Amino acid sequence: MLIDQYGYRSGLRKVNVMEKFCFSVTTLLLCILSRSFSVSILVLLSLGWLTIRKGGIPVRRYIKLMRIPAVFLLLSTLAILVNISKTPLDAYAVPAGPYYITGSTESVIFGLRLILSSLSAVSCLYFLSLSTPVTDLIGILKKLRCPALLIELFLLIYRFIFVLMSEASAVRISQESRLSCRNFKTAVRAFGGMASALFIRAVMRSGRLYDAMESRCYDGTIRVLLEEYPPKKKEIICMILFELLLLSITIGRNIYI
Known part of the structure; x- marks a missing residue:
């Protein structure tokens, strides 16, 4: 319910809905495709800053909202980060009787990359949901x-x-x-x-x-009064530049690999 309230009270409420939708979806796709630490951190910080600074969401409330998927991700990636084996791996190894609670460097890096990519993707969805009421999302649909x-x-x-x-x-x-x-x-x-x-x-x-x-004369179609906010050139240019930055980091990483 708080997410719905913040959507109506957000400072980004009057930004063009299609702009926010395209920005969130494009950034989300680049996060998933890149699987890069730099892209994930950049998106996580940038979208968090926009949601808190421009949207007016309290920092504590935003951290609490991010903590929910973070806990879920940590629990779900334990199988990647932690292994029980008789042979110690190179990242860490804690002896437990004849076995070791251990993990490899490759699995730890993969798990951290997965957590950061998922959190950055969640920040994209939070940016859209915390700045856009459901009635505006209907217009997009x-x-x-x-x-x-x-x-x-x-x-x-x-x-x-x-x-x-x-x-x-x-x-x-x-x-x-x-x-x-x-x-x-x-x-x-x-x-x-x-x-x-x-x-x-x-x-x-x-x-x-x-x-x-x-x-109220319901005929099978729910009609909602929508408000239209015109797009702004400055916002579109900033969006394009940000997406090009993410794309260049992604392409550069793939070329380097």
């Missing part, structure tokens, strides 16, 4: 000739994420006020009760939402 059915499903699913979060929060607060989470056994029982109550409430809310849409 329409320009890209996305089927109306998929756009409608996207809107409904996005709406029900917040509905489910709100209902789950209300049920959770009610359970905690009755000391239903005082130990593991009661917590498991409370979780099962919350899941069943949440399912029933979600069905009821979906029925009320559909009735509200029909009362």
